[in-house]
Amino acid sequence: MPIARLIEYKIALPSEYALDLLMNIGNTNLFMPISRPGVIPAPRVPSKYSERIRKVEDISRELSRVLSQYSVPPPQKPHEVKVSLFNDLIEYIIEDGEDLLTRIRQYLDSINGIRNEYERLRGIVDVVSTVGGIIMEKLRHFLIDIVPIGEEDFEEFKNAIINYRSEVIPVKVQGRFYALVIYPEWARQGLMNVYKLFNTTPLELPTEFDISSMKNRLSELEGRLAKLEQEFHDFLIKVSDRAYAIIDLSDAITGIVRQYIDSAIPEGKDVGDRLAQMISSIDGIRSRIRELEVIHMALEYMNKAGISLSGFSRLRSRVFVVRGGVNEDAIKGLMYIRRDMEGTDLSIITLVEPPENLDISSLGKEVYEVGQDYLANIKSAYELTGRELVDLRSRLKDLEREYENFVKEFNEVSTYGVEGIDKVSGDVVTIAGYVKEELSGKFDDSLASLLTRLAVDAKVRKESKVAYVKDIDPEKAPTLEEYPKPVNAFKKITYMYGVPKYVEISPVVLTFILFPLFYGWMYPDLGHGVILSLFGYFLYKSRYAGPNKFLRSIFGGKYSDWGLVFLMAGIWSMVFTFVESGTIFGVEVLPAVFRLVHVTSSNASEVLTDSVYAMLSISIMVGIISLLFSFAFKAINAHREGEVDLAYGFYVPLFFFFLFLVLALSSLRFVPFIIIGEETPLLKPLYPLFDAITSMEWYWIGAVFVFFAALLFSMFYFGRKYRGVPGFSLAQLAVEVSTEAAIPSLTNTISFMRLSIVAIMHAVFTAMTYAWAASIGLLTPAGIAILVVFNLLIILGEGFVAFVQSLRLHFYEMYTKFFRGTGILFVPFTLGLRWVKLFIL
Numbered sequence: 001m002p003i004a005r006l007i008e009y010k011i012a013l014p015s016e017y018a019l020d021l022l023m024n025i026g027n028t029n030l031f032m033p034i035s036r037p038g039v040i041p042a043p044r045v046p047s048k049y050s051e052r053i054r055k056v057e058d059i060s061r062e063l064s065r066v067l068s069q070y071s072v073p074p075p076q077k078p079h080e081v082k083v084s085l086f087n088d089l090i091e092y093i094i095e096d097g098e099d100l101l102t103r104i105r106q107y108l109d110s111i112n113g114i115r116n117e118y119e120r121l122r123g124i125v126d127v128v129s130t131v132g133g134i135i136m137e138k139l140r141h142f143l144i145d146i147v148p149i150g151e152e153d154f155e156e157f158k159n160a161i162i163n164y165r166s167e168v169i170p171v172k173v174q175g176r177f178y179a180l181v182i183y184p185e186w187a188r189q190g191l192m193n194v195y196k197l198f199n200t201t202p203l204e205l206p207t208e209f210d211i212s213s214m215k216n217r218l219s220e221l222e223g224r225l226a227k228l229e230q231e232f233h234d235f236l237i238k239v240s241d242r243a244y245a246i247i248d249l250s251d252a253i254t255g256i257v258r259q260y261i262d263s264a265i266p267e268g269k270d271v272g273d274r275l276a277q278m279i280s281s282i283d284g285i286r287s288r289i290r291e292l293e294v295i296h297m298a299l300e301y302m303n304k305a306g307i308s309l310s311g312f313s314r315l316r317s318r319v320f321v322v323r324g325g326v327n328e329d330a331i332k333g334l335m336y337i338r339r340d341m342e343g344t345d346l347s348i349i350t351l352v353e354p355p356e357n358l359d360i361s362s363l364g365k366e367v368y369e370v371g372q373d374y375l376a377n378i379k380s381a382y383e384l385t386g387r388e389l390v391d392l393r394s395r396l397k398d399l400e401r402e403y404e405n406f407v408k409e410f411n412e413v414s415t416y417g418v419e420g421i422d423k424v425s426g427d428v429v430t431i432a433g434y435v436k437e438e439l440s441g442k443f444d445d446s447l448a449s450l451l452t453r454l455a456v457d458a459k460v461r462k463e464s465k466v467a468y469v470k471d472i473d474p475e476k477a478p479t480l481e482e483y484p485k486p487v488n489a490f491k492k493i494t495y496m497y498g499v500p501k502y503v504e505i506s507p508v509v510l511t512f513i514l515f516p517l518f519y520g521w522m523y524p525d526l527g528h529g530v531i532l533s534l535f536g537y538f539l540y541k542s543r544y545a546g547p548n549k550f551l552r553s554i555f556g557g558k559y560s561d562w563g564l565v566f567l568m569a570g571i572w573s574m575v576f577t578f579v580e581s582g583t584i585f586g587v588e589v590l591p592a593v594f595r596l597v598h599v600t601s602s603n604a605s606e607v608l609t610d611s612v613y614a615m616l617s618i619s620i621m622v623g624i625i626s627l628l629f630s631f632a633f634k635a636i637n638a639h640r641e642g643e644v645d646l647a648y649g650f651y652v653p654l655f656f657f658f659l660f661l662v663l664a665l666s667s668l669r670f671v672p673f674i675i676i677g678e679e680t681p682l683l684k685p686l687y688p689l690f691d692a693i694t695s696m697e698w699y700w701i702g703a704v705f706v707f708f709a710a711l712l713f714s715m716f717y718f719g720r721k722y723r724g725v726p727g728f729s730l731a732q733l734a735v736e737v738s739t740e741a742a743i744p745s746l747t748n749t750i751s752f753m754r755l756s757i758v759a760i761m762h763a764v765f766t767a768m769t770y771a772w773a774a775s776i777g778l779l780t781p782a783g784i785a786i787l788v789v790f791n792l793l794i795i796l797g798e799g800f801v802a803f804v805q806s807l808r809l810h811f812y813e814m815y816t817k818f819f820r821g822t823g824i825l826f827v828p829f830t831l832g833l834r835w836v837k838l839f840i841l
Contacts, residue, residue, distance in 0.1 A: 003506060004480040005437040006826070008034075008469035011447070012415035012430045016046040017454050018264055019086040021431055022256045024450045026831035027840055030443045032478055033263035033433040033829050037409040039402070041274060043266040043429050045257060052090050053257060059097035060250030063243050066104055072236045072243070078837040079245035084453065086256070089249060097246045100239060107232040114228060118221040123148055123203045125214055126173040127180055144182050145191070145202035151177040153198060160194050244835040252831040252838075259829055265413050265430040272421045278403045285396045291368050292389050294321050298348050298370060299382040301341050308378070318354050319375060322347045322364035330362040412473075415465050428463050434478055434826065474641065477502035480826035487512045489564035497811050498821015503640045505633050507810075507819050514626065515806050516565070520572025522758035522802040524596075525766055527585035528795055529577065533570030539563030569802075580615065580759050585791050586766030594682060596756075597763040603771040605764060610680040615756035617677035623752025623813070624662055624673075627744060630817035631655040637818055645721075650714045650733065653707050657737070660703035661745045667697035671749050711737050748813045754805050762798045769794065 009031070011021060025031040036042065045053070066072075083089045127146050149157055151172065157179060158168050166183035181202070183191055195202060236243070298321040301307075326338065326347050335352040349363065360367050374381035411417045415430040435443045447466065454460045479499050481491060490512040500506040520529070540563025542555035577583065582592030588599060594611040635651035638644075665671040674690045677683045693700075715733045769790040773783040815821070831838065 003500065003502065003504075004482055004826075006434040006472060006477055006480065006502075007437050007440050008432065008434055008472045008477075009443075009447075010413070010415040010430055010432045010467040010469065011465075012267060012424070012428055012467075013451075013454070013464040014425075014457070014459050015043060015264070015266075015427045015429045016048060017457075017460060018043075018260055018429050018431060019046070019049065019256055020454065021450060022259055022829070023086045023089065023252075023831070024446055024840060025431075025433075026252065026256060026259075026829050027838055028443060028446050029828050029830045030439050030446075031433050031435050031828055032826050033259060033431055034413055034476075036263050036265055037413065039406045039409050040265060040413075041270060042261055043264045043270070045260065046427075049086075049090065049257075052094065053253060056090060056093050056097070056250050056253055059093065059101060060247050062101060063097065063104075064247055066108075067236065067240070067243055067247075070233055070236055072233070072240050074244050074835055075241040077241070078833075078835055079241040080837045080839065081245060081249065082839040082841055084841045089253065093246050093249050093253070096242060100243055100246070103235070107228070107235065111225065111228055111232060114221055114225045118218065118225055119148075120203045121214055121218045121221065123176075123178055125211065125218055126176060127171050127178055128211055128214075130171050130173055131169065131180065141185055142182055143185055143188060144180065145195075146171075147179045147181055147195060147200055147202045149177060149179050149198060149200055154179060157194075157198055160197070161191060164190050164194075166191065241835070248833050248836045249838075252833060252836075255832060263431060263433070265410070265432065267414060267416050267428040267430055268421060268424040271410065271414075271418075275403075275406070275418065275421070278399065278406065282396065282399050282403060285392055285399065289389065289392050289396065292385055292392065294323055294346060294366075294368050295370055295374070296382065296385040296389060297321075297341070297344065297346060299374060299378055299385060301339075301348065303378050303382050305339075307339070315352050316354070318351050318358075319370040320349045320351070320360060320363055321368045321370060322349060323366040323368075325364060327362060327364050330364075412476075415467050424463050425459075433829075434472070436480060436826075472502075474501065474503040476824075478826035479506075479823040481506055481508060483508065483512075486564055486568065489561040490515060492561050492565065493807070493810070495825070496807075497815050497819065499823040499825045501641075501820060501823040504637050504820065504823065505640070505818070507633075507815060510629070510814070511810060515810060516568040516572045518755060518806040518809055519569040519802050520574075520576045521580075521755045522805060523569070523573045523762055523798060524576035524580040524759055525583050525585065525762065526574050526577040526590065527583075527791070528766075528799070529570045529573030531570070531795060532573060532799065533567050536563045536566030536568075536570055540567060576759075580611070581763050581766070583763075583766055583770075585787060586768075586770035588770075596760050597767040599767050599771050599774070603775045605767040605771055607760070607764070610682050612756070612760060613676050613680040614682040615759065616753050617673045617680075617683060619752045619755040620671065620673035620676070620749055622755070623749045624671075626752070626809075626814055627748055627817065628655070628659060630814045631658050633818040646718065650711065650718065653710045653714065654737065657704065657707040657711055658745055660700050660707060661742065662749060663693055664697065664700035664704050665745060667694045667700055670746060673749075708737075744813075744817070751813055752809065754809070758798075758802060758805055762794070762802075765794050765798065766791070 013021060022033075025033070081089075081092065083092060123146050147157075151170075154170055154177070161168060161181065161183070164183055164187035166181055166187060168182075169180040171178040171180055181191065298319075324345055326349060331338075331349065331351075334354065337350040337352070339348040339350075340346075341348065347364075351358070360369060374385070407418050413430065413432045414420075415432075416423055416428075451460070451464055451466075454464070479502055481500070482488070483491075487509060491508050493515060494500075494506070494508045494511050500508075523529070523532075539555065540560045543557045577590060577592070579593050580596050582588055582590040582595055584590070586599075588595075594614050595608055596611050596615065598606045598608055600606055631651070632655055635647045635655060638647035638651050662671055666674050669675045674694060677686060677690060715737075718733065769787060772790075773787040776783045776786065778784075778787070
């Protein structure tokens with residue numbers, strides 16, 4: 001069976017060690033965690049890690065920025081890192097990362113210091129070289145600033161400083177732009193504020209300077225800057241393995257924490273508090289409903305009996321409803337009116353001028369007071385309490401459903417379950433997930449090794465627990481399919497439609513057989529098949545890592561599986577050359593059993609109708625067989641999903657209903673493979689089969705009515721049996737009879753004619769190309785050009801059409817009959833390390 005069997009694990013341990021567990025899981029690449037159900041609260045990240053994790057992220061972010069800025073490539077070989085626990089990994093990153101950053105910051109401080117000095121001198125030299133020397137002694141009470149600024153900001157800058165009685169001169173040198181500002185001394189502070197607004201700093205102008213010596217100094221600084229930057233770049237190259245390792249491990253830590261938040265199930269106090277809160281809410285609503293039901297009944301009685309308290313308008317009164325009998329001793333000596341409601345255990349007690357310190361619980365076992373706002377208008381109060389009861393009962397159902405769902409979801413993923421909440425402390429979590437059955441031994445060894453290392457903590461020994469669930473829920477289990485490499489490539493096509501469920505028949509093998517066959521059927525030419533196969537082979541094998549980004553994106557290995565798909569499609573194109581075309585790039589040089597198009601000696605294209613009729617008839621027959629397999633898979637899937645009665649009581653009759661309906665319609669010439677097949681002597685060996693089918697026309701029609709009656713009986717039987725069952729629909733069964741059996745018998749079967757129709761188009765286009773080239777001169781430059789150019793267009797255009805039509809036959813004609821594609825893909829949690837080889841000791 002290609003869909004691998006899985007085992008579900010539930011691993012409980014203290015939350016601070018759950019990150020150690022996830023680190024080990026991610027390093028083994030064997031375990032797929034189950035996402036925490038949304039109804040269960042998310043666990044808190046252990047406080048001992050939260051601050052240091054943020055520090056790790058800051059270190060990684062700064063290193064990434066520096067490596068990107070200086071274009072430092074990743075190392076060729078992975079950096080080896082050895083740790084024992086998650087805490088060790090964090091300490092390694094912080095220690096090694098801070099050491100690297102200290103040295104990097106030293107380099108950057110030196111580089112920035114030299115660069116700032118260089119930029120200052122360069123600006124001064126640029127301006128002085130352009131406007132001439134500036135004699136500061138002669139500018140009494142005035143100052144000069146050289147301000148680096150963008151040319152597009154100059155006008156706005158000029159307007160901003162005009163109020164300070166300043167003069168500004170624009171200076172542009174080799175793409176660099178400056179503003180030379182001359183201003184009175186009193187305006188200095190104001191101009192400094194303007195400079196800040198434009199995010200610039202004026203260059204300090206020395207009182208005495210020699211342009212020649214400054215140029216020499218500038219040249220010296222330029223050399224020092226280039227040397228130091230080269231030295232820094234060499235340093236980064238030297239430590240790139242460590243730097244990329246820190247970035248890689250930081251990403252892994254982020255992934256571990258994210259997985260912890262997404263999948264860890266809190267046990268103990270957190271869940272207990274949530275359950276207690278839900279139970280409290282349910283009990284509160286139940287209590288309120290019980291109280292309101294009693295008051296509602298009392299108000300109904302009072303309304304029907306016409307009881308009113310208007311006579312007590314000058315006296316203080318209180319009305320109580322007592323359930324289960326009135327305590328006679330409690331009302332002795334009080335002024336009251338008592339009314340016992342017939343047919344119930346309720347009594348209405350109206351106390352007139354009751355004592356201020358009245359203990360109402362003494363009136364009976366269950367006592368409720370009718371509020372004065374209810375008594376003001378008894379009829380309206382009765383209607384109001386009725387509506388409130390409806391709302392409360394609905395709310396109670398929702399809360400009870402929410403509680404049941406919470407308990408169900410929690411028990412499915414929890415190790416201890418609701419019953420075991422009190423057995424653990426509040427910081428224990430469960431990591432639940434799946435492992436491939438045949439690899440469970442390897443995973444057990446890794447898990448045992450980890451728990452042994454952690455057992456030094458008494459809490460781990462006490463509260464850690466591993467549970468195995470072999471009978472996993474097929475509706476929730478992920479799908480892991482394993483095939484030989486050529487078959488595995490066709491998962492790409494199948495998964496474009498959907499992932500098969502855990503117990504569902506996967507159509508990958510069917511796709512592996514039929515997709516390239518259908519493609520070759522529609523694309524029959526030896527030359528085109530060879531090109532397609534070579535393209536597929538190089539796509540599969542090549543690992544281009546050169547400078548060309550386009551080639552690297554295609555042949556870098558990302559699409560290697562598609563290479564196998566195109567390789568097999570090309571092989572079938574070559575096979576069908578000997579069936580339908582016999583051509584190499586449109587040139588007829590090979591034999592073909594059903595040659596579709598022939599180029600005559602006068603370079604005219606002739607469609608061979610006998611072959612066309614033969615291939616169209618065969619196409620329909622292949623379609624019928626394909627759809628029969630689809631309906632058979634429908635019944636098998638229902639059986640495997642536990643719906644045995646539906647499998648044998650409905651889907652098996654559906655299979656035969658489709659079969660006999662196709663045979664009946666074929667006898668009546670509505671499904672035309674017989675009438676088309678009889679038009680060509682090439683299918684003469686099939687004539688006895690055609691005659692046998694047409695001679696039994698009434699048998700097929702009778703069988704159709706028999707199985708249609710069986711389907712109707714099954715529909716009503718299952719409609720009564722599964723009435724109200726979630727997920728069952730009688731209308732769906734009716735749709736499956738009509739749109740998935742009756743209509744496909746005519747439309748879908750005929751739709752398979754596209755196999756030959758597209759092949760005819762391909763043969764016509766290639767024949768026309770050859771005929772045109774031959775009419776000009778096949779071996780002339782013009783003839784060769786026509787042959788090459790138009791064959792390239794056919795390869796691209798027809799190749800794409802064949803691909804799309806083959807997809808359509810699979811997705812629409814076949815998959816819709818049996819394949820749901822609603823499964824979850826098995827994706828084990830991995831640390832995703834690219835530049836690190838992690839060893840967990």
